[in-house]
Amino acid sequence: MDFSIKACDWSKGEANGFLTGKSDVIVLGVFEAQTLTGAARDMDVATKGLISRVVKAGDMSGRAGSTLLVPEVTGIGASRVLLVGLGKQDAFSQKAYGEAVRAAWRVILGSKIGQATFTLAQLPILERTGDWAVRTAVLALRELTYKFTQMKSKPDNGARSLKKIVFSVDSADEKAAKLALKQGVAIANGMDLTRDLGNLPPNVCTPTYLGQTAKKLGRDWKLKVEVLGQKQIEALNMGSFLSVAKGSVEPPQFIVMQYQGAGADTGKAKGKNAPIVLVGKGITFDSGGISIKPGEAMDEMKYDMCGAGSVFGTMRAVAEMGLKLNVIGVIPTCENMPAGNALKPGDIITAMNGTTIEVLNTDAEGRLILCDALTYAERFKPAAVIDVATLTGACVIALGHHNTGLFSKDDALAGQLLDASREAVDPAWRLPLDDEYQDQLKSNFADLANIGGRPAGSVTAACFLSRFAANYPWAHLDIAGTAWKSGAAKGATGRPVPLLSQFLIDRAAL
Template sequence: MDFSIKACDWSKGAQSGFLTGKSDCVVIGVFESQSLSGAALAIDEATKGLVTRIVKAGDMEGKAGSTLFLHEVQGIGASRVLLVGLGKQDAFTQKAYGEAVKAAWRAILGTKIVQVTFTLAQLPVKERSSDWAVRAAILALRSETYRFTQLKSKPDTTPRALKRIVFSVDSADEKAAKVAAKQGAALANGMDLTRDLGNLPGNVCTPTYLGNVAKKLAKDWKLKVEVLGQKQIEALKMGSFLSVTRGSVEPPQFIVLQYQGAGAKEAPVVLVGKGITFDTGGISLKPGEAMDEMKYDMCGAGSVLGTMRAVAEMGLKLNVVALVPTCENMPAGNATKPGDIVTSMSGTTIEVLNTDAEGRLILCDALTYAERFKPAAVVDVATLTGACIIALGHHNAGLFSKDDALAGELLDASREADDPAWRMPLDDEYQDQLKSNFADVANIGGRPAGSVTAACFLSRFTQAYPWAHLDIAGVAWKSGAAKGATGRPVPLLTQFLIDRAGQ
């Protein structure tokens, strides 16, 4: 799809070119119990009161989420007008805007409309600007058009009719809106990659497959890549990582993907993604119900790779390194057993009390490896604990960090990107739950505060740099009829990096 921006002062009506230019459809918003304004008023005047008559007749009352097509409209260049109900103007928040945009796209995608003039980005959304509204509209459209059908015997290859969208914005917002359109498309591409990787089954999306995806990203976007195999991982003495992969016939991979958008001497931001391509729980075997969803246990890795794609397409002026330890967690005669003690890359010995707490075992070695980059900050992303779902449900990701400045940056990014996160505690008192009689640390701390103790475990390997942990177990995918990867937290991570780059 092609997205473009055009400045428009609707008080000048036809002079803007929007009303006389050819288009299949112009989208305008109507508030409930409010006088027409902006684009709606301009089109009403150009059509000699048509919109007013429709509203007075009760065909469009402005109820939130309602839509109405007007066909063969006289007086404007567009052959159709789509009226979108916005609800009460004093309650037109970010959420209300999102609902209006989704309603508009759903109505349009049900037709053969090819080119759209979209005016909703100029609506007065509380505490939001037109450039934010443009990007949000692009992401909403791409979310509505995403389909994962490539593994069906008859995949849906029908092309979408919609090809071009022109956003109208105020003249003062034109430059920022053009940047937002570029970023929105890049972010959507990154999210689609993350969704695809998550939705692929474990027999396709193996550690080797993820490594090949990283290599393709490097080739397409001129990134630097290394994909380390079993022997190289052994040479690094990543004993904790290797303990997880012992029961699998699939070889582990350690992916190092680097984007350089700034000077070589500028410290990079390092993103670490958990890449368990299928998690049976190992010897601590999971129940069979919904175990198929454990193909999503690599969504941390998928989100990191998706973010790297978005950052590269945006051309952000900063350095970013992605580290992805990836393997399967399988039961076998040679698999790690509860009670086994392993030695991490840092030299810390770990008593593995539960082999289903494997994500932290691969991440801790990757976090130690991150030290060699002398990073400005490290953020790890993982579908780490079911306990985080119990604590926060499926709306907020769990954010853990002792660095208030870094945590603040991530929370600000989550709000700007509409990709919510909630800061969780990381007090030293929780560390006591990880005590082991036989090793330096145990890999679990019991049922109380399970997501906190998991983060506490990781924190022991992050003393050399500012660090934050995102537990995305509740937000990386949906179950039930809407089953599928969400693409989160690519928006949060990308916005964090946009802010860091000052772009």
């Protein structure tokens, strides 16, 4: 799909070729109970009052989310006009814009339109700019066009008609809009990779497959990639990680991907170029182990590697954007399966940093693989570490499927992630991490237990991880409620790639 940016100042009547340029459709916004403005006003003049007549007749009220495709338009280069209702102008927020954009794309994708001119990015959105509007429109379109058909014997992808989109932006926004377009495409490509990995079946997307994917990503985007196997992991004394892996016939992998966009962190740059480390939970199938899960919807436990998938997607996006930043992706990946030699409730294991852990539930395995990865991350002397995991059902109960759970004792880091979540429209909500919750992890027989009981289950899981992340700024994202959808819309969402990408874009700009 070909995207391009073209500047146009409709307020000054400078259409810059949009009135005469050839296109299958031009997309115009109409506010409710308002006179026509901007592109809609100029198009109305060029079509000798056509749009005004349509509005006056009641065919387009401007109600939010409404659409009207007007065919066989004369007087302009576009053969059709798509009118999109925007609601009240004084309430036109980022949410209203997102709804309008998706409504427009659905109409276009449901037609034979091959080339579209899109003017909605120039609308006055509360607290948002034109470049944000462009990127949001790109991501919305790519989300609607994503399909996972790799595993079907006769995939019905259909020939997509839409090939070219031209975004009309204000002249002052042109440079920023071109950058936003590049970022939007890169983030969408990263999200597609994350979705693909999540949607693949667990007999295909194994730890070995993730290792191979990392190597391919390294070749394609010039990343330094290491994939450590069983013996190398043993040499690192990752007893906690290995305890989860031992019940499966699939060998574990420990993946490290390094993107160096800001030069080495040495000499005069010491500290300034310290990397951001992203740690992703890579349980490619989670049966629960000996503490086995109920059979219903267990197939969805292939999504327990979506934290790892989001790190893959973010690394790809960062490399494509060419951010001036050093980023490292660390992924411990294995299966959690029941077997005669599997981890048992009551076992005591030793983590990489020497901490002993009493395992009270083998289905609380994500924290057992992440804790060794968090210890490993220390060697990079990171500026910050963010782990991403489908960690707890308790987070789904607390926040549902809208917000990702955010935990951190570092207020500055938490604030940056929350700002990024709002900018990326990939919402997160900060949950407590008070020391008082740590008491729930006490064990009579080891340094700590791997669960803290039912109360505040997502909090105590984060508290467990915090024990292994004390030596650097750290945050934990629990994506159990946001990484995938169930039911008729079942599939990976690609979240939180937008949040992480925006966070890294912002860090690179510091």
